Amino acid sequence: KISGGSCQKPDNVRVSYGTAGFRGNASGMEYVFFRMGMLAALRSKLKEAAIGVMVTASHNPEHDNGVKLIDPQGEMLAQSWESLATALANVTNDQLIEQLKQIIDSQKIPLSNTSFKEVVALVEGIESHKKQVMAVLDGASAFGATCHDHGLLTTPQLHYILACYNGGDIKVDEEHYYQNYASAFKALLNVVSLCKLNPVTSPVTVDCANGVGAAKLTKLAERIGANIIDIVVYNDGQSGKLNENCGADYVKVQQRAPAGLNMEPFHRYASFDGDADRLIYYTLDSDCNFILLDGDKIAALFATYIRDNLKKASINLRLGIIQTAYANGNSTNFLINQQNIEIACTPTGVKYLHEKALTFDIGVYFEANGHGTVSFSLFYLNAAAFDPNKSAEERFAAKKLKLFLDIINQTVGDAMCDLLAVEAILQDKNWSVKEWYRIYTELPNRQAKVQVADRRIIETGDAERKVILPSMLQPAIDELVRKYPSGRSFVRPSGTEDVVRVYAEANT
Ligand code: G16
Numbered sequence: 216k217i218s219g220g221s222c223q224k225p226d227n228v229r230v231s232y233g234t235a236g237f238r239g240n241a242s243g244m245e246y247v248f249f250r251m252g253m254l255a256a257l258r259s260k261l262k263e264a265a266i267g268v269m270v271t272a273s274h275n276p277e278h279d280n281g282v283k284l285i286d287p288q289g290e291m292l293a294q295s296w297e298s299l300a301t302a303l304a305n306v307t308n309d310q311l312i313e314q315l316k317q318i319i320d321s322q323k324i325p326l327s328n329t330s331f332k333e334v335v336a337l338v339e340g341i342e343s344h345k346k347q348v349m350a351v352l353d354g355a356s357a358f359g360a361t362c363h364d365h366g367l368l369t370t371p372q373l374h375y376i377l378a379c380y381n382g383g384d385i386k387v388d389e390e391h392y393y394q395n396y397a398s399a400f401k402a403l404l405n406v407v408s409l410c411k412l413n414p415v416t417s418p419v420t421v422d423c424a425n426g427v428g429a430a431k432l433t434k435l436a437e438r439i440g441a442n443i444i445d446i447v448v449y450n451d452g453q454s455g456k457l458n459e460n461c462g463a464d465y466v467k468v469q470q471r472a473p474a475g476l477n478m479e480p481f482h483r484y485a486s487f488d489g490d491a492d493r494l495i496y497y498t499l500d501s502d503c504n505f506i507l508l509d510g511d512k513i514a515a516l517f518a519t520y521i522r523d524n525l526k527k528a529s530i531n532l533r534l535g536i537i538q539t540a541y542a543n544g545n546s547t548n549f550l551i552n553q554q555n556i557e558i559a560c561t562p563t564g565v566k567y568l569h570e571k572a573l574t575f576d577i578g579v580y581f582e583a584n585g586h587g588t589v590s591f592s593l594f595y596l597n598a599a600a601f602d603p604n605k606s607a608e609e610r611f612a613a614k615k616l617k618l619f620l621d622i623i624n625q626t627v628g629d630a631m632c633d634l635l636a637v638e639a640i641l642q643d644k645n646w647s648v649k650e651w652y653r654i655y656t657e658l659p660n661r662q663a664k665v666q667v668a669d670r671r672i673i674e675t676g677d678a679e680r681k682v683i684l685p686s687m688l689q690p691a692i693d694e695l696v697r698k699y700p701s702g703r704s705f706v707r708p709s710g711t712e713d714v715v716r717v718y719a720e721a722n723t
Contacts, residue, residue, distance in 0.1 A: 222249040222350065223308055230304050232297040234564045234710025236283030237304065238275060245350040247304050251282050252335065252354020253315065254303055258296065259333035259360055261324045262287050267377040268355075269370050270339045270347050274464040274488040274584075275712065277457040280344050282351065283370075289378030289626030291566040333360045336380065338373040341427070341457065341489075365389070367427050369491035371629030378626050389431075397438035399621035400635045404443060406615055407643040417647075418445040419483040419638065422473045424462030425452040428491030428630060435631055444638060449476060462486055463493040463585045463630075467509055468662050472497065478505075483648045486585075487630040493585035494630040496637065498648045506652050510581035511538070511546035513637060515654055517589060518556055518579045520619070520640045525577075527612035530599050535559055535575035537568045540680045540705050541583040541662075544720055549655035560678045564710065565628055586628040591620055615643075658701055660720035670708035670715050679707045699723075 224246040230237050237247050251268060259266040267285030275281070284292040284300065292300070299318055306314040319326060335355040339348045348364065355362050365376065365388075372392050379387035423429035429451035436446040450461045450473060458464065461473035463486040472478050473486065480499045487494060496508035518536050525532055535557040536550055542560070550556045557575070561567035565586050572578025572590040581587030599605060599613035622639060624632040641651065674684040682689040688706070696702040699721035706717045 222246050222353070224304075224306075226307075230301070231710075232292075232300045232304075235273070235291070235566075236269075236281050237300075238273070238279055238281035238711045240278055241272075241280030241344060241347060242278075244280070245347060248282050248347045248350035249354040250303050250311070251284060251300065252351035253357055254296075254300055254318075254354075255284055255335045255351070256333055256355040256358035256360035257315075257318060257322075257324050258284065258286075258292075259335055260326065260358070261322055263333075264381045265334035265336050265363075265377060267336045267338070267373050268351050269373050269490070270337070270341075270344055270351065271370060271490040272341060272344075272457060273370070273490045273711070274458060274462065274493065276459065277341060277343070277489075279712070280341065280347055281711075282347070285374055285377055287377070287381040289374035289381075290569065291627070294566065333358070334380075335360045335362045336373065336377055337362055337364045338368045338370075339366070341367075367430075369427055369431050369629075369631070371492050371624050371627050371632070372431065374626035375624055375629075389434075393435050393438045396622060396624075396632055396635060397435060399618065400439055400639060401443060403615070403618040403622060403639050404642060406618060407639065416443065416445055416642075417483070418447050419485060419634070420447040420449055420476075421634065422449045422461050422466070422476065422484070422486040423451055423491070424465075424487055424489050425450045425455045425457045425459070426462070426487065426489035426491065428487040428489075431491065432487075432631055432634075435635075439635075444635075449473070458489045463488040463495045466497060467495050467507065467584050470507055471505060481647060481649055485634055488585075491630040492628045494628075494633045494637075495585040496648065496651075498652070500649075506648075507657070508648070508652050509543075510583045510585040510587050511543050511657075512652065512654070513585065513633060514538070514579050514581035514587060515546060515550060515554075516637060516640055516651060517581075518550065519554055519654075520644075521577055521579065521589070521616065522554070522556060524612045524616040524619070528596075528599050528609045528616065529605065530595055530613060532576035532595060533557070534577045534579070535572070537561060537571045537578060537580035539563050539568065539582050540678060540707070541718055543583065543657045543660060544701060544703055545655050545658050553655075560680075562675075562679045563707065569627075581628075585630070585633075588625060588628045588633065589620065589623045590625055591623075593617055593620060596620065658720040658722055660718065663717045664709070664712070664714040665706075665717055666713070667715050670713065673706065673708045673715060675705070675707050680705050682706060696721075 255266045264287035269283045272280045466486045485496045568580035572580040578590045596617040622636045676683045701722040704719040
């Protein structure tokens with residue numbers, strides 16, 4: 216018996232750690248949350264550091280709750296532990312103790328180490344899912360771990376707080392996050408507006424998917440000040456349901472505005488997902504056509520801004536963009552052929568993109584769905600900003616780039632930080648959304664979800680761009696695609712929903 220419901224695993228149920236943690240119908244999944252509490256406590260003992268546990272439905276409907284573990288530096292759980300998590304979640308109730316012993320032995324977890332007090336930081340994305348949170352607490356406490364329940368936070372806020380905590384700032388809290396990013400944004404805007412006679416601010420309307428991001432974005436905007444950024448929060452959770460007909464996933468996949476939003480041409484609109492780790496922008500053109508500025512366009516904006524400033528500062532660093540199969544063909548063409556920026560492609564899941572990004576000096580990674588960030592070291596930029604051998608113009612560009620990167624949450628894609636970063640670049644370039652979306656025109660594209668009896672029979676290769684099994688599927692896709700100029704299509708099983716995703720693009 217646990218306080219958060221029953222920790223008994225039902226028979227004949229199999230779950231998998233998936234693209235980003237366990238997801239599924241929350242009721243009846245308490246045993247998964249309980250076991251993940253235990254696993255977090257064990258990982259904390261091994262790493263001698265706090266481990267994060269996020270309880271969130273993320274981009275999925277509220278009843279599909281989930282749990283993801285976060286490693287000490289705020290990065291995703293190490294991939295080698297995902298299989299341990301899956302194994303632990305799937306053993307029968309009778310095998311649970313034995314499985315825990317196996318993990319302890321195979322990972323050489325020092326249970327007797329008393330020098331470190333293991334800590335599990337816990338956060339929930341949805342108020343109504345207290346039961347699942349309690350199950351995690353019970354699991355972690357079973358191994359004597361101390362738990363800090365931070366209450367409602369966005370996923371990236373937990374990543375940030377965890378990284379600061381393990382970095383030695385044990386008093387870090389939510390307010391620290393706002394102060395850090397509000398002052399970083401203001402510092403860059405100060406420098407940027409100094410160069411302008413009439414800095415212009417225009418409002419940006421943000422659909423927060425009725426999720427936790429609404430209250431958090433309001434707080435961040437207050438810390439920055441309405442005279443510096445004008446944010447209008449839409450879908451704040453007062454009436455609508457989480458991710459229902461709104462949010463980044465809905466807008467991206469449906470290619471339409473959240474329900475009930477009356478759009479005006481060339482106004483800037485943005486959407487978060489339920490736990491605010493994804494961001495996309497959109498607007499209407501003068502003919503009221505819906506224009507989407509998704510993760511690909513955000514990546515292109517960030518990368519070209521970084522590249523231009525590196526050039527102005529005469530700093531020679533290797534910059535790369537990481538995409539997935541979902542990246543629009545024209546975004547890839549634009550970056551490689553027109554901008555001469557290096558591109559890499561990985562399977563879906565920010566854990567893969569993040570890993571690849573670290574192989575560049577500066578890695579900009581974004582999934583088309585709006586999940587992404589930038590990885591970098593400030594070492595060269597700090598040095599260049601004060602280098603007496605550089606010209607004033609070069610030092611200024613280095614300083615600006617450093618201030619820009621201060622706005623970025625490196626630990627994970629963060630909708631709030633990414634929003635500030637987009638707004639800062641537009642201000643600096645004196646661009647409206649029109650100049651931004653015109654950098655390239657997307658190939659028309661569609662995404663669909665297909666329910667099948669067992670999505671696991673589909674296996675993919677080549678960064679999910681080709682189907683390996685069943686073997687007759689890829690030739691059939693190739694035959695269809697051949698009929699359409701610039702055609703491209705792929706299918707892959709989702710790692711967060713019980714569906715197969717289908718993507719297609721072509722020049723009409
Ligand atoms: C998660 C992952 C993303 C991934 C998305 C969809 O997003 O963090 O990297 O793109 O799931 O994955 P799939 O297509 O496998 O269902 P989130 O926002 O739910 O954490």
